[in-house]
Each structure stands twice: as structure tokens, then as C-alpha cells.
Amino acid sequence: MNKDKILKLAKGFRGRSKNCIRVARERVEKSLQYAFRDRKAKKRDMRALWIQQINAGARQYGVKYSSLISGLAAQNVGLNRKMLSELARTEPLSFKALVDQVAHMRGLSAPHAGAALK
């Protein structure tokens, strides 16, 4: 990459890193390495977030994430974790119905919202 491209990528950097090519080149290369690494890490992070959201939503109704996922897989529901977390956030009644169905299938009692999970 020539100097102009590097300095354009270095916009917003701190100090001489945005003005002086010798310093900017190092910082820009580092930023591109981070971008490569984090493009892959973002997918992992989002999935972890969805799992946390599904877990929180399911535990409100007394079902753990692991039970919910295995129960949905047994019933061949194809929704992935992104969609399940979206359901849990915006359609709580439908998510509750899914959770209740899994709880019913596994023979667990389905306590109402607010019950503590043992």
C-alpha cells in the first residue's frame, strides 16, 4: 500500500500515528491485523451473547439453556440461536410457549415467571 492509502486508513489515530508515515504504517498494519482477527471473533461473541440471552429468557420460566436447546432439537425446531434470542427479547409470550413445550415434553414442571431455578 502506498503512503496515501496508509495515511487515509490512519485517520483518527493518536498523536503522530495519524500524520507521520513511519509511525502510521506500523499502527495501520496492527489495525488491519486486529480487523482480521476480530472479524472472526465477532461471530463468536455474538453467538455467546445470544446464548446468554436465551439462557436468561428460559430460566425465567424454570428451564435451563441446555434443556431448552436439547428439547428444541428433539422436536426438530430449526430456529438458530440468533432467532431464539430475538424471540426471547421481542416476543416473550411465544418464547414462553416454546419453553413450556420443552418443559412439558421433558416432564419438568413449568413454574410461572419469577420462580427460582434449582
Add this chain to the structure above:
Amino acid sequence: VDIMAAAMSTSACTASTKWCSTRLRVSQPFKAGCIAPPRTHHTAPRSTGSQLTCRAAAAEAVQEATSDRDDSQVPSYAQNVPASYTVVDIGGHQMIVEKGRWYEVNRLEAAPGSTIRLGRVLAHKANGDIRFGTPYLEDVAVHAKVLDHMQGEKITVFKYKPKKHYRRTNGHRQQLTRFMVTEVLEGQEAGEAPVAVVDENPAAATEEAA
């Protein structure tokens, strides 16, 4: 098992301009305890089939309806939920699609201007009920018109190992397709509606239109 879901139908789902016509974005983290209060409860009978429909017990719905949580506690991301949408599996991603909106996905093998049918429907919400397919809903047909093919923004892929004399620089532009959902048909209409393009290829699991 035949169960039905009572979806939370928000009041006055406004026109489609409020919902961004782009891919699904996960906005805010889920806050346990912020459950939106139920507005209505529908128990319309559903035809049996290979779909999984959830039924919320009337007693539970009544119990939740009597809670004294008011509308101000509904989180912002749970407001203005569309009254009807479909969850489809396309382009390697699952996304929520509505009629009349356009979406960008990975490149589809369909010519621009052609009509395709999105075959893998995972869930469908309409008339206050959400139905989940096991794994797919066969009686929901989502027709979409391929608008055009394009490439995404260029991404610079830079690989570097220090002290090993290794560095690679490549550019990458993702091949994308933009399509607009023209109609969503259910039940009787889904089977009878003609599709403008060749039928789905059931052998290939990752193609939507041959």
C-alpha cells in the same frame, strides 16, 4: 403435539418504514425481568400437520394480564414489533422477512428480475399467532423478486507474522444479492400460487431457486 402460541400483538404496528430494511441487527442485550405485558390472546384453531404450534394456556395468559406492569416498562426493542413476519433460512443465515421490504444476502443463483420462492420457512407470525416449523413450514410460501446482484464494500485482508518475513495483503468484496419480498402466502393459497421461475431443487440444500 399440537400447541399454539399467543404472540404479543403490539398496538398499532406502523407502516413498514419504521423497521429498517436491512439484515437483522442485534441491538440491546436482554434484560431479565423486562417482560412486555401481553396485549391480546388468540386461540384460533390450527390445522394439524408437521408444524409445531405452541398454545399458551388461557389461565396463564389471564394471570399475566392481571399483573400491574404498565406500558412504560416495555423495552424499546420490544416495541413496534411487526404484526406479521416470517423467519426464513436463506443465504446461510436465518432472517426475519416482511412483505414489501428488501434484504441483502449472500449471492443467490437466480437471475436479477426473476421471482423466487424462499423454501425454508422456519416460523411464521400472522394474526397474533406464531407457528414454528419442524423444521420447516410447508404451507407458507414466501415469494421474492431478485432485484440485483452486487458486491459488498471492499475489505482489506492483511495477514502478518512478526519476525517470520510473512505478510499477505488481499482485497475481498463479498458477492451479494438483493431481493424484495413480494408476497407471503399461507395455507391454500401457498400451494396454488404459481411461481414465475423453475421450481426449487430439493437435492441442493443451499439453493433457493434453480
